[in-house]
Amino acid sequence: MQVVEVKEEETALVESFGVQRLVRTRLVGPVQPGEFLMVHAGYAIEKIDQEEAAERLKLWEELLADEEAWAGGT
């Protein structure tokens, strides 16, 4: 879920698939608009590191390409 707006009392407005709702941010600390959050039972429980995700997928693409070339495409 992506933070749309930071509200008072450790709450943020988030959006996912076009649906907006409020979540509590006390378990993750201050958040910024644009950040992605993992949400459980109305509380953000962690920030999602989008860069890490993109970096990891890129590494896998490279590794798979290497391995598949090595294995002759099988």
Add this chain to the structure above:
Amino acid sequence: MAVQQGITSGRRELERFRDPELVRRLLARAQRLAQRAADRLGHRPVIMEVCGTHTVALSRSGLRNALADAVELKSGPGCPVCVTDYRDIDLMLALARLPGVTIATFGDMLRVPGSNSSLERERAQGAAVEVFYSPDDAVALAAARPDRQVIFLGVGFETTAPVVGASLEQAAAQGLTNFSVFSAHKTVPPVMRALLADPELGLDGFLLPGHVSTIIGRRAFSFLGEEYGVPAAITGFEPVDILLGLSAVLAQLVAGEARVVNCYGRVVREEGNPRAQAVIDRCFAPAEASWRGIGTVPESGLALRPAYAAFDAAKRFPVSVPPPVIPRGCRCGELLRGKIKPTQCGLFGRACTPERPVGPCMVSSEGACAAYYLYGGRETETD
């Protein structure tokens, strides 16, 4: 816990981690690794998923069937509703029958059978049972209804405990005297030690729960490799995540290594979420807990600390129940210990279906029996 309590994340991320072409290539890679692992072990690798959300994701994505010839996947004690002991369910039902009490619960608990009733049935007979998405909503109900005693049923692992704890702190800050928690929370590392103490377990590796790890961190599971020599991987719930996690375990089996690899780095940190851990620590203390099918496990439960005694439903409403009546033929207990698969239960799909569940593993959206029934589990027929 995605289905039960709605863990959600970003859309863009979901698309990338579901890419069919990447899934196809990673599946082929996992199959190659599994073959090499099998050659080294002398048998098809046996990997346990210790998370109900993985159980469902493996079935729903079709990966369980696609991998059936290469890897034997077993479900463990990863569904919080399923591992809740019969006696605790009966105690919850007894609480629901108390005058002036409103039971507040996550939806998954509603149809779980106790000895001779369920919350759903109690509600039909007049008990006040309300389903909430967040424990915060139960606190709001207590604030709005001072004439009712609102008891929240705390059922879940380390992912749920800090959320319930935060709500409890909220209730305390508001000075509410009509809100309490029945804490049946459980913690995952101690029950894994209990499983590993069984010399006949016969597991080669673990797929570890991404959401629990989000809270407690990779470090909290490192004992699996260091003390028990069992390889494991923490991973998320999209098909790409699951294949990366399985491959990380299989690659270790090929290389003869045993570590806990974090394949869910976009969410799980080495030390977990310190704020969430602090809330757990302020509200709860480790306590002995009883697990369905596994028995009592030291330090595997979370009891409310004495400072929160006024919010402890077990202390405020001491109900007693007779010894539980366990449904005949239900093999949930063996299932949760990794001894059998759902289709090996004689009641599966016959006397026990999601419409008429006999045991909790068929009720919960995260239960292995429900996942196999809804999405098929053909590989189990050959075992």
